[in-house]
Amino acid sequence: MRLLLTAAFCLSLTPAFAGVEEVIEDHALPGTAAFAQAAAALDTAARADCTAPSLRPAYQKTFDAWLGIAHLSLGPLEEAGRGLTIGFWPDSRGMVGRTVAKLIADKDPAAQTPEGFAEVSVAGRGLFALERVLYDDALAGYAEGSYSCTLARAMTHDLAVLAREVDTEWREGFAQSLRSAGADGNTRFLSEREAVQALYTALSTGLEFIADQRLGRPMGTFDAPKPRVAEARRSGRSLRNVILSLEALRGLARSLSDAPIPQTEAAFAAALDKAEILDDPVFAGVADPVGRLRVEALQTLVSKISSAVAQEIAPALGVSVGFNATDGD
Amino acid sequence: MPSRRHFLAGLAALSLPRPSWADVGNPAFLAAAREPNGRYALFGLDPAGRDLFRIALPKRGHAATAHPTAPEAVAFARRPGRFALVIDCLSGSLRHQLDAPSGRHFYGHGAFLNGGEILATSENDIDSGTGRIGLWSRSRGYARIGEIPSGGVGPHEIRAWSDDILAVANGGIRTHPDRGREKLNLETMRPNLSYLKLDGTLLDQVELAPEWRQSSIRHLALAPDGQVAFAMQWQGAPGAAGPLLGLHRRGSRPVLAEADLVEQLAMDGYAGSVAYTAHGDAVGITSPRGGRLHVFDTEGQFKVAHRRADICGLAPGAEGFVATDGLGGLLRGDMAGLSPLGRADRAWDNHLVALGG
Numbered sequence: 217m218r219l220l221l222t223a224a225f226c227l228s229l230t231p232a233f234a235g236v237e238e239v240i241e242d243h244a245l246p247g248t249a250a251f252a253q254a255a256a257a258l259d260t261a262a263r264a265d266c267t268a269p270s271l272r273p274a275y276q277k278t279f280d281a282w283l284g285i286a287h288l289s290l291g292p293l294e295e296a297g298r299g300l301t302i303g304f305w306p307d308s309r310g311m312v313g314r315t316v317a318k319l320i321a322d323k324d325p326a327a328q329t330p331e332g333f334a335e336v337s338v339a340g341r342g343l344f345a346l347e348r349v350l351y352d353d354a355l356a357g358y359a360e361g362s363y364s365c366t367l368a369r370a371m372t373h374d375l376a377v378l379a380r381e382v383d384t385e386w387r388e389g390f391a392q393s394l395r396s397a398g399a400d401g402n403t404r405f406l407s408e409r410e411a412v413q414a415l416y417t418a419l420s421t422g423l424e425f426i427a428d429q430r431l432g433r434p435m436g437t438f439d440a441p442k443p444r445v446a447e448a449r450r451s452g453r454s455l456r457n458v459i460l461s462l463e464a465l466r467g468l469a470r471s472l473s474d475a476p477i478p479q480t481e482a483a484f485a486a487a488l489d490k491a492e493i494l495d496d497p498v499f500a501g502v503a504d505p506v507g508r509l510r511v512e513a514l515q516t517l518v519s520k521i522s523s524a525v526a527q528e529i530a531p532a533l534g535v536s537v538g539f540n541a542t543d544g545d
Numbered sequence: 546m547p548s549r550r551h552f553l554a555g556l557a558a559l560s561l562p563r564p565s566w567a568d569v570g571n572p573a574f575l576a577a578a579r580e581p582n583g584r585y586a587l588f589g590l591d592p593a594g595r596d597l598f599r600i601a602l603p604k605r606g607h608a609a610t611a612h613p614t615a616p617e618a619v620a621f622a623r624r625p626g627r628f629a630l631v632i633d634c635l636s637g638s639l640r641h642q643l644d645a646p647s648g649r650h651f652y653g654h655g656a657f658l659n660g661g662e663i664l665a666t667s668e669n670d671i672d673s674g675t676g677r678i679g680l681w682s683r684s685r686g687y688a689r690i691g692e693i694p695s696g697g698v699g700p701h702e703i704r705a706w707s708d709d710i711l712a713v714a715n716g717g718i719r720t721h722p723d724r725g726r727e728k729l730n731l732e733t734m735r736p737n738l739s740y741l742k743l744d745g746t747l748l749d750q751v752e753l754a755p756e757w758r759q760s761s762i763r764h765l766a767l768a769p770d771g772q773v774a775f776a777m778q779w780q781g782a783p784g785a786a787g788p789l790l791g792l793h794r795r796g797s798r799p800v801l802a803e804a805d806l807v808e809q810l811a812m813d814g815y816a817g818s819v820a821y822t823a824h825g826d827a828v829g830i831t832s833p834r835g836g837r838l839h840v841f842d843t844e845g846q847f848k849v850a851h852r853r854a855d856i857c858g859l860a861p862g863a864e865g866f867v868a869t870d871g872l873g874g875l876l877r878g879d880m881a882g883l884s885p886l887g888r889a890d891r892a893w894d895n896h897l898v899a900l901g902g
Contacts, residue, residue, distance in 0.1 A: 294852060297807030308784030338807055406888045410872055414854060429783075539579065539871030539892040540817060540833035540857035544726070544778075545607060545624060545653065545701075545763075 235533065236411050238471040240391045247284040247464070248292075248383040254281035255372075255379035262372040266365040268349070268356040271372070272451075275350055278375065279343055279453060283460035285382070287422030287468070290414045291393070292385035298378050301338040304345070305447050306429055311339035316348045320355065323363045327370040334374065342378075344448070346371040351450040413535045415472055420530075420537055422465045423522045430458050431515040434499040441502040449498035459491045462518070473529050483524040487517035566900060569616045569634045570597040575898040576858055576869055577606030577620065578891040585894075587620050589634055592863055594875040594886040600637045602630070607653035608702070608896040612683075613661045619643070621666075625650040625722040629666065631687055641687040648672060649679065649692075650722050654702040657683075658709060658743065665711055665743070667700035668692070674719040674729070676700035678711065680743065696739030696747050698730070701763040704773075706740060710748065712773050713739045716761040718780065731780050736762040738775050738793060751799050757787050764818055768825035771795070772843060776830045779814030786814030790830050792845050802845035811835045811850070818896055823861040829878065831868060833857040838868060838878050851883045858897030869893035 258274040265271070285293070286303055293299035304312055315337050319327065326332040339345065349355055349368050358364035394415075397405035405411045429447070434454070436442035446454040466484045469477060491514055501507025530536050566572065572589035579585055585602040587609060602620055610619045616634040627650055631641040645651050645668060652667040664687065666679040676695030681687045695703075697715025706712040717736030719729045735758055740749040753760060759781035766774040773793045779786030788801035789812055803809050813834040821828050827848065829840045838851045838859070853876060858869030865879030871892045876883045 297811075300807050300810060306784050308782055403883075403885055406872070406874055406885050410854070413872060417854065538833055538855040540855050540895055541836075541871070543623075543833075543895060544815075545817075545895060 235472040235474055236394050236397070236408075236415065239415050239468060240394060243467050243471045244285065244288055244386055245391065247281075247288070248379075248386045251278070251281040251285055252376075252379040252383035254278040255376040259372045259376035262369045266360060266368045267358065268351070268368075271350055271368065275343075275346065276451065276453070278379075279448065279451070279457075280460060282343060283457055284464045287418050287425070287461065287465060289421065290418055291390035292382045295385065297338060298382060302342045302375065302378055304339050304342050306433055306445070307339070307344065311337070312344045313348060315340035316345050316355070319367060320364060327363070327367045330370070330373055330377065333370040334377075341371065341374055343375070346375070347448060347451050409534060412472075412533050415468070416530060416533060416535045417537065419465060419468050419472065420522060420525060422461065422468070423518060423525065426458055426461055426465075427515050427518040427522070430454070430461070431499075431511055431518065434502050435508060435511055435515065436502070438505070438508065441508055443498070443500050443503050446499040446502075449500075452497050454498040455491065455494055455496060458514070458518075459488065462488055462491065462521075465521075469525060469529060473532065475532055477524075477528050479524040479528045480521065483517070483521040487514065487521055490514045490517050563614075564616050564635050565614055566611075566616050566634075572597045572634075572900055574860055574867065574900065575609045575611055575618055576896065577602060577609060577894040578873075578889075579605065579894065580891050586891075587618065587632065589618075590875070594867070596889070598634060598637065600632050600634065606894055608655075609898050610655040610657060610664070611898060611900045612657055615661065619655050619664060621651055621653045621655060624653045624726070625669070625720065626653060627651070629655065643681060643687055643689075645679070646689060649677060651679075652699070652701050656703045656705045656711060658705045658711065660708060663690075663743065665703055665705075667695065667703050667713070669699070669720065669722075671721060674698060674721070676713075676715055678703065678713065678741065693741060693743065693745035694747075696741060696750055697737045698734070699736075699761070702765045704765045704767055706767060706771070706773065709743060711741045711743070712765055712767070713741060714762045714765050714775055715739055716763045716778075717758075718761055728780065731759065734759060734761070734780065736760065736777075738762055738765075738773065738791075738799070740795060749795050751791075751793055753791070753799070753801070757801070760787060760789070762791070764816070766819045766821050766828065768821045768828070768843065770825060772825070774819050774821060774828045774830075775799075776816035776819035778816060783814070784810070786812075789814070789816040789832075790819065790828065790839070790841060790845070792828065792841075792843065800845040802841045802847065804839050804847040804850060808837070808839065808847070808850045812837055812839065817857040818859040820859040820861055820866055820899070822865055823863065827865075827880075829859055829866050829868075831856045831859045833871065838866070838883060840866075840878070840880065849880055851878060853883050856883075857895050858893055860897040860899035867897060867899075869897045 254277045258278045261274040393404045394411045397411035398407040434446040573592040574590040587600045589597040605623045607623045620630045629643040633640045649668045655666040664681040668677040677692045680691045682690045699716040699718040701716045702714045704712045715737045717734035738751040760777040762775045764776040775791045788803040790802040791799045793799040812832040815834045816830040836854045840848045855871035868876045873889045875887045
C-alpha cells in the first residue's frame with residue numbers, strides 16, 4: 217500500500233485531468249436533470265391524486281433517478297444538507313419513523329406551505345419519509361382530503377424543489393467550479409488535482425457505502441443479522457438500490473478515467489451479475505445463514521470493485537483516498 | 546519534579562545567549578507532512594503559512610510538541626510508536642531520540658511543563674493496558690526521570706494546563722502493539738479527561754454520562770482562561786454518534802456541544818483536531834472524514850460549519866483559525882468561511898501545532 221501511494225503521488229504531475237469534463241457532461245448533468253424531471257413528475261402526480269397507490273409508480277421512478285446522483289456528495293448535494301434531506305439513510309436512531317408519525321399525529325401545520333415544510337426536520341422530509349407515507353401499512357390508506365394527503369403533497373413538492381435546486385446549481389455554478397479548478401479565485405478547488413480528487417472520492421465512498429451500509433447493515437453479524445434495517449425495504453427497493461448505484465458508479469468510473477479500465481470493468485460486471493441473480497429484493501434472506509452468505513458474496517464482489525478502482529484508476533489520476541480521513545487517530 | 550537546584554540552574558542559563566525560536570524565523574506553526582516522493586518531514590511555517598524550515602522524518606509523523614523557548618521540537622511517530630525525536634530546528638539535526646522503555650509505547654502526543662524542563666509523553670503500559678505519562682528531563686539530555694498513571698486507558702493528547710498541571714485525554718481504548726490499532730475493549734471503554742500533577746496526584750477527572758461512554762476523548766485545546774475543549778471520536782454503532790466536542794472548566798460539569806442534525810451527521814462521528822482562537826472566543830473541531838470545520842462559542846453553542854476535503858490540522862491563527870488538509874491546503878478560517886493561505890504539494894498530517902500559544 218505504501219508503495220502504491222508513493223506511486224500515486226509520483227504520477228500526480230502527469231496531466232490526467234481530462235476526466236472532469238466527461239464526468240460533468242456525461243454523468244453529473246444528465247443525472248441531475250433526470251432526477252429533477254422525475255421529482256417534478258412526482259410532484260405533478262401528487263397534485264392530481266395524492267393517494268398512495270397512485271403515487272407509487274412516480275415515487276419508484278424518482279428513487280431510481282436519485283440513485284444516478286446520490287453518490288455525488290460534493291457541491292450542491294452537500295450545500296444546505298440537501299443530500300441528507302433527500303436520502304436520510306442510514307437512520308440509526310429511527311428518526312424517520314418517529315418524525316413522520318409525529319407530523320401525522322400532530323397534524324403539523326408545517327405541511328400546509330412549502331416554506332413551513334422546508335423547516336421540518338430532515339428526517340421528516342425526502343424519499344424515506346415519503347416511503348413511510350406511501351408504503352407503511354398503518355399510514356398508506358389515507359384518502360384525498362386527509363392530513364396525510366396534504367403531507368404527501370408537501371413531501372413531493374419539497375423533493376421537486378430540492379431536485380431542481382440541485383440540477384440548477386450543478387449546471388449554473390458547480391460545474392464551472394470543477395472546470396476552473398486551480399484557477400485564480402477558485403477557492404473551492406485549489407488545484408486541478410483537487411477536482412479530480414473530489415470526484416474520485418465520490419466514487420470510492422460510493423462503493424464503500426454499498427458494501428458497508430446498503431449490504432453491511434442488513435447483514436449485521438452472523439449471529440445477529442438485521443434484515444429490518446435494509447434500505448428502502450418498505451418500497452421493496454433494497455437490492456434494486458444496490459444495482460442502480462453500481463451502474464451509476466460504473467458510469468462515473470468510466471467518465472473519470474481516460475485510459476481503459478479492464479480490471480474495474482470486470483469487477484463491476486462480476487458484482488452486477490451476482491446482484492441480478494440474487495433474487496432477494498429486500499435482503500430478507502440474511503436472516504438465515506445460507507441467504508446471508510449469498511449477500512456476503514455480493515458484498516465481497518463490491519469490495520473487489522473498490523480494490524480495482526484503487527489499483528487502476530487512482531494511480532492513473534494521481535489521487536488517493538483522504539490522507540487524514542483514513543488515518544483515524 | 547523540578548527541584549530548587551534545577552530552577553536556579555534554569556535561571557542561570559537564561560542569562561546566556563541561547564538559541565530561541567527567533568533564530569529560526571519565529572515560526573508560528575509546526576506540522577508534519579507526506580511529500581510527493583512518499584517521504585515524511587516536519588515543517589516550520591510562518592504566520593502566513595510559508596515554509597521556514599523542513600526537517601526530514603524517518604516515518605509518518607502524527608503530532609509535534611514545541612519547546613516553549615528553545616527552537617526545539619519533539620516529533621512523535623504515528624501510534625503505536627516506539628520513539629520520538631527531539632529536533633534542533635536551527636540546524637535541522639536530530640538532537641535526541643526518545644525510546645519508549647520496555648513494555649511501553651508512545652501514543653503520539655507530548656507536552657512541555659516546568660518552563661520547558663520536563664517533557665511529558667502519553668504512553669501505553671502494554672501488559673496492563675493502562676495509560677502512563679512518561680516524564681523526561683531536558684536538562685539531562687532528555688533522560689527518562691519517571692512516569693505516572695495517566696488516570697485511564699489509552700491517553701492520547703496531553704496539554705500543559707498550567708506549568709505544573711497536565712490535562713490528559715484518556716481515550717479509553719485499549720490497544721496492544723502486537724495487534725496494531727485494533728480496539729480491544731469497545732464494550733467496556735470509559736474515556737475521561739484527567740488533570741494531573743507531575744507527582745501523579747489526580748486533581749480532577751471528568752467522565753461522560755454512560756450513553757456517551759463510547760465517545761473516545763482524544764484531543765485537547767486550552768483557552769487562555771483555562772477552559773479545556775476536548776474532541777471526541779465515536780466508537781459505537783455507525784450513525785449513532787453524539788456530541789464530538791466537550792467544554793470543561795475545572796470544578797464544573799462538562800458542557801457537550803453539537804451542531805444541527807445534518808451537520809452533526811456530516812462529521813461522521815469523528816473529530817480529528819480541536820483548537821481555540823487566539824482570543825479564546827471560539828472553539829473549532831475538524832473532521833477529515835466529513836470534510837468539515839465546525840465552530841462553536843465557548844458556551845458550546847454551534848455557530849457555523851465550513852467544508853474542506855480531508856481537513857484535519859487546526860490551530861489558532863492571528864485571527865480565527867488556521868487549518869491544514871491532506872491535499873496540501875493551508876487555510877484561514879473564521880465565522881465567514883475558509884480561505885486559502887497557501888497550497889503545497891504535500892499531504893499535511895493530522896495536527897497543526899501553534900507555537901507560543
